[in-house]
Amino acid sequence: MAVAATPGTAAYLDRIAVEERFRDVDPVYAETRDIRMFGFVLFLLADCILFSSFVFAYLYLRTSAPVWPPIVDGHQIERLDVAFGAMNSIVLFGSGVTMHFALESWKHLNKLAFNMWLVLTILLGAGFLGGQAHEYLSAPMNYTSSVFGASFFTLTGLHGFHVFCGVVFLTVLGIQANRGVYTGSKYFGLIAGTLYWHFVDVIWVALFFLFYLW
Amino acid sequence: MDVAAHPVEEHAAHDHIHPAPEGFIAKYVFSLDHKVIAMQYFVLGLLLMLIAGSFAELMRVQLWNPAGTFVQYQTFNQLFTMHGTVMVWLVLIPLVTGSLGNMVMPLQIGARDVAFPWLNMLSFWLIPVAALTLFASLLFPTGAPAAGWTEYPPISIQEGTGTVFYTLAIIIVGISSTLTGLNFLVTIFKMRAPGMTWTRMPLFTWATFATALINLFATVALSAALLALFLATAFNVPFFDPARGGSPVLYQHMFWFYSHPAVYIFILPAFGVISDVLPTFARKTIFGYKMIAFSSLAIAILGFTVWAHHMFPSGIAPWLQIPFMILTYIIGIPTGIKIFSWMATVWGGRIHFSTSMMYALAFIGTFSFGGITGVYLACVPVDLHEHGSYFVVAHFHYVVAGGAVTAFFAGFYYWFPKATGRLLSEKMGHLSFWLFMIGLTGTFMPMHWLGLEGMPRRYASYEVFAKAFPDAVFWNRVETASSFLMVLSVLFVAINIVVSLRSGRRAGNNPWGARTLEWMISSPAPYYNFKKIPIVLDKPYDFTQPLPYRNLDDPNQDPYPKPIEAVIPRRAPVAT
Amino acid sequence: MAQATPSTPQIVPVKGMGPGFIPVTIVMTIINVAVALAVCYLPLDFLLPSESNPASDSAVSIDWLFKFMTVFGVAITVYVSGYVAYFAWVFRRRPDEDINTVGVPIHDAPKLEFWWTVLPTILLIILMALTIVAWKQIQFPTTAAALTTEVVAHQFYFEFRYPGMQGAVYSPKGEMHLPEGKPVKILVSSGEGDVIHQFWVPEFRLKIAAVPGMVTQLNLTPTRLGRYDITCSEYCGKNHSIMQAKLVVDTPADFDKWLAQARVTAAASGPAISLSGGVADTGKALFAQKCSACHSVAGGFDTKIVGPGLLHITDDPAHPKLVDGKAPTPEDIEEILVKGYVGPIGAMPNRQANGLSDADIANLVAYLVSLK
């Protein structure tokens, strides 16, 4: 999410300043950050495989099913409510945007804006979880009667768990940031938090497509 | 979290060596030191090997008579399930990646520790937790899991309690190996000593790297498969229930997508061990360094594409069988490259018959044989006959016991002096070697023809088969008797360790005259490994050249390391 | 520990391939040729049951592949282990030798490496070709089956069904009979709510899994009279190891006699499903549960979901016959429900796969016939 900036403009100079600050830390820290970043990206990749496995299972079951959604007790299960799902998705994607601004504000040493954006992100994340809870309670199926329900609840449950962890993660980051754990040039934790939050968003894109649109 | 290592010369100003921790707990229990963690893995792995091996022996006793009456059928089913599960997940993975990988890899790349010591400690401690979870099933009236180590539903779901413990335990093992894989990948990518380019890395490290890739990317799929099985068993979620749209075959896909790569998790480090042991004792550079290194990667990647060869008669679409067969055949080619390169390494060397070398040489033969029976199984029509028979049992014991375990022993005899500073008794080593090899052949060779004649695996009693093929009784007795030679062999290893720790000779830095970095420091290695991070100029293996290192801790390092005369018998053992 | 005086290593040169290389190679080659001849010309009954007198057509092609692989597999094993042992021995360190003696510094030999990559590849390509030919014969036989039988696996016995014995179980723990020389198709499935089993006849060299919710099949022609063991080769629970049955290959005449006799016995002991007690309403509820995933009752034949629409099953002028070509009598509808039917539209599951009891079938038929 590079900020577009042409050389010579204020935005450009600002960007240079941020990058300089980011690089100009003591080399031990820079290297530690490097190592942790790499480890964190690998962790996200591995997590991705976890979701992929269940997505594979879902595709396998879905393509071998005679009709979809399946029929339970003589009634075909209703499709999920796309409108509600879409709204909830917007909430989650919105939180991705606000998180981006939170990190940018931190980079520009604007702590107030950072706090504001972060709180907004956390609220949106919690809002998404609330939406999911509503979705679960009003879902047209349960997790035992058909593989549709099984896949839906397992995958979105796994995702919801990730969002929940994300909310906790971001809250902890917020507390740490306000306690002075991070500085203008050392804020790996915030980068990791942002990356994780975007990851959770991207997974949701796939799930939303699989369960609501397809 | 604490990162203690980074290339020295770049930031010499920031270089600091952490003091070793004080106190028993910090030093030996919740240690962050990769060498201590490696020993913890070793002790736990060996202990569990004794347990899983005892299960195997109980099975062998049952099979002495065709109408096995030694234990009840269900007990036998629990025995082979626990034997397979413990051997695969709680013995081989801890021993091969956990113990050898942790002990050697950071030393070989000139690092002070792995990238994330905390995670490393967590990975280790998850293993005893998993073991306890698995054995906790014994507290329940239905007892241990009994659906085979593969736990295919619906039978595993029918078994209930045991499966719940099994899935939980193995998910924990899965998390542990994923974290280890992540840790090792970052370590190898980011923490090599200056000058150690990819093509200068020791081959064991290359193998560890390939293994770590599998650990990271396949293990999570296993966790997913077992999570699904757990949900199906405990919460009646219909993934695998055909009456509600599920599919039992789906589980097999999910399981083998991991578990085929998993077999390469044990064999790739074994390949690495062989590639390091052979040059040292042949006093000759490794043949075809690049091909050996890249074939590890090729095997790791191809390993992800062959899983359905375990499912040929399981009801998959016939047209699926052929691509999986072809991909499986292809794996024989990079593996063959390794085998032939090792043969060429032995050719023209000056072979020292240390115990480690004996195991390494034997490995080439036993593993090739096991691999070739694997190719038989990959051949769809032949597998339609052999699947589910003792031929499969023979194949995989040749590659696991004759391959991974044999190579583990090669590595164990090789690096034990580095880990403890003491030498093992070579005499007892040779004794355990011969016992192991004779036992291995006697136990697993007859299984080939038993399987071909029609003896199915996982049979607590083979009365009907013994009527059709009367020699079965004789061969099964040969197997049972031979399997006790392996027990003796392992017991001798254990005795050897105890004796050596109490009164073994001091090893010195480099008893074998080896050339990789781990031998350039004292044995056992100091807490910080390297006082000064070495600089690497070339591959380690060329015995005619001076050592390709600068900035070593020992200013008097002999540029042409040689074995201590007395360690390796001057005469080759007569029995060869 | 470091030595104060670094001494440079001494290299021992090797002449040619080393002493004794050629004789060793010759010996190993002789062994391999001998093994190859033995594999090709001796009866291998000690390795493979009834190898010298194969019991099925597949056994012939599978044994041939097995022998091909054994010739090369043994050769590779002998050369690899033989050379390793021989190299290790001739190049052993001599007792009187300086400790700093090292081997010849050879890093690679591109030509050699080329060949040891290419030769195995060629061998594997040949093997692939041979395998695919055999595989095609086994999986997709060209001759139509003269007889279709069903095997239903249960914890812990096999059940066998023959045409004309609808729903009737012939001797559940007993024997399966097949006619010699006739191509047969064996449909394998697993009982209702049961687990995975495998149907294996070692003498036939064939096995296939009985998977819940699926019908798998084996195609083969028995070629030798005899009694063989059928054995379960997939772990299926406590008594997996005693899950066996007998397979008897009869002459066609004996087989027909046996079948006729069995029909009589079956008719006497377990009659075909009685359709008289069927209740259409119960059938309707069951239909909604088990059939409506694939069948609509809102319209005629062309209202397809997966299978055809069933509203006018008995009175559709455009489709006067059932998909199996028979008239839509209750008995023939019943037959489709019992045996399933695989046709151009798709696969209609059999009663095991649909999980239908005798009463269920009677109710369903009553319901279907009542539809107008």
Ligand code: HEA
């Ligand atoms: C360390 C573990 C390990 C290793 C390395 C391997 C390696 C291989 N395995 Fe094995 N396998 C297992 C462990 C392992 N396996 C286990 C545990 C099972 C049973 C699981 C269960 O059901 O419980 C199993 C089962 C199994 C099956 C399923 C059988 C069945 O259930 O029906 C198959 C089928 O294809 C197979 C094939 C292979 C092949 C082709 C290789 C190849 O990688 C081998 C490659 C090596 C060589 C080929 C030898 C060296 C090469 C040369 C000397 C070159 C020249 C060779 C040729 C030209 C061919 N294995």
Ligand code: HEA
């Ligand atoms: C992965 C590694 C591995 C290893 C190393 C072994 C090693 C051995 N295995 Fe096993 N085995 C498997 C993995 C392994 N196995 C798997 C995955 C299965 C399939 C399970 C399934 O079907 O689900 C299997 C199945 C299996 C069977 C088939 C069961 C059946 O299908 O009915 C048999 C039968 O003989 C057997 C025997 C042995 C023997 C005799 C050894 C010997 O090598 C063991 C040697 C003994 C020891 C290493 C320990 C010795 C020490 C002692 C006993 C000391 C006494 C104890 C104390 C002092 C405390 N194993």
Ligand code: CUA
């Ligand atoms: Cu049925 Cu095993």
Ligand SMILES: [Cu+2]
């Ligand atoms: Cu495999």
